[in-house]
Amino acid sequence: MNSFAPLVSVVQYVLMFIVLGAAIVTVSIGNLFRAAIFLAFTLLGVAGLYFFLHADFIAAMQILIYVGAIMTLVIFAVMLTGKMQDPLVAQSNRQKIPAFIILCGVSAFLIPTILKAPWRTLATPHATTAANLGRALMGEFVFPFEIVSLVLLVALIGAIATARSDE
């Protein structure tokens, strides 16, 4: 398998560039419906990267929840709020250029920091299984797990109560 590693990392880099490109299109394209499609590509690319990082369960969750559920919601909302086929409405505000400049500044700080930091990487990378993950969720992290379920329930009820039209 060792002689095969270069090909895997080439695929990884290609995937990273696809994700970046799709994300740039998502935040900059005027047509919001197409932005949603490119967001779907971004999320799928991220799921692919999870596969390469040996986090299979997270990858499946990413596809099931993000691509299957959240994207459907987003496209629904885009459609229900209408008028997106109108190309005359500007989609970005006056902060566009300042935001870009400031973010360039932030990256000018962050990237040298990343390059300088002494990362102590492992000799043999970790990998875990879905079964171990389940044990962690039901053992060590059972309290956050229950809290998250409660948050989900509240969000469910809240979303229904908010979106319902007043009779």
Place this chain on the structure above:
Amino acid sequence: MDQLFVNLKHSILIFAGNFLPEWAVILISILISVTAIAVFGPVTMMYLTLLERKFVGRIQNRFGPNRVGKWGLLQPLADGVKMLTKEDIVPKGADHFAHFLAPVAIVIPALLVFAVVPFGRNMVAVDLSIGILFFLALSSTTTIWIFVAAWASRNKFSLLGGLRSVAQMVSYEIPMVLSVVPVLMVVGSFSTVAIVEAQSGWNWFVLTPWGLIGFVLFFLTGVAEVNRTPFDLPEGESEIVAGFHTEYSGMKFALFYMAEFMNSFTISAIVSTVYLGGWQGPWLPGWLWLLIKSYALILVMMWFRGTLPRFRVDQLMGFAWKFLLPLALLNIFAAGVWLAFARPVNYLLSAIIVALALFILYFANRPDMPKKRVYRYAVE
């Protein structure tokens, strides 16, 4: 016989290994698996169209296609030529990019799920540790592309079909995932190969009380997921022209059709893997058993199409949320009881739970019938 295809691939690889480096052999191995799937998927789809037309024809007391070739065997090729040469029409107001993208993107998950179907002993393309979850996740992405196709067409019938499709698939996904949970509890693994191996020696999960219910649930929600009759509201011909693919013609339409048929094949194969013992079976080779079981389920789907009328939208939603979902939850409980007790008792207990659940849900879901009127003073 059982290992025919495995041995074939193996001998090709050994032959290639004589004069190629290691990485090239791995590459060839991947290429062989990919090619096998990429050929098997579309060919299955082509002949499923013929099978469907023949079978529904028989149900309706006619012959079905019988002009092209013996028994109409060349009909799929003729259809293919027709599809390829047909004019590709894109509506004027359509979003061209999305209109093109949707049919292409919908085929990809349909092909990818073939990777985790265990066609026989050692005959799975990749034995993912999350096999079943991979299948469920990928089949859920189909929704988006149907919706994109519907919205991009700028047609009210398309949009209606797309909305119906999203509502239906989101609702049926939940009981579908829950109906697999009992099997995952018993096997303790997501891997499709492990699930099949847990059913060796006639321990098919369909032969347990919770397995029977789970099998029916999984199959019904699977039929709903691939939008087939009686759940074909997204493309109901008599109501909304053709639903989300109203504005598609030629090869793009063929791609939608291909995705639908490949999905119905994979759903049958996965249902037989999870509940009907996969490739396990006496006498015949394993891959033949899997094909027999899947085609039996596909014929049941076609039988549905030939005999059942279409659901109404409210009935469809009520069926998913008020009947299938609670039944799936109670079924998980039954499987837990089955796991907790010893051999003869657990069958009895889980059978009682399942029977009670069915009974209660049936009575809770009875349609509200008006009382029979008694005419007291209008006798004569």
Place this chain on the structure above:
Amino acid sequence: MMSINHFLIFTTLLFLIGLYGALSRRNMIGILMSIEIMLNAVNLNFIFFSRFLDVPAETAQVFAIFVIVLAAATAAVGLAIVLQIYRNQKTIYTDEIDLLKW
């Protein structure tokens, strides 16, 4: 294997792209989508550290699961709010929703 620096720079860029979208979009749904991109960048970092740094792999993956779940909750509630604002104000452009300002 790809280098740790390249991957971290990639996730940083992804996060900043999302931040740029959140700052520059006028449309509320667009802002929500940008936030999803930012969350994904963070999640990628979690998973990457779980594989290559000295932390238990389960811990980081459980965090990632929680982030995904909370993103789903955000999307549901956020889009419900967007729909309600659209019904009341007939706009979803953030700079046109200025009832409290005169």
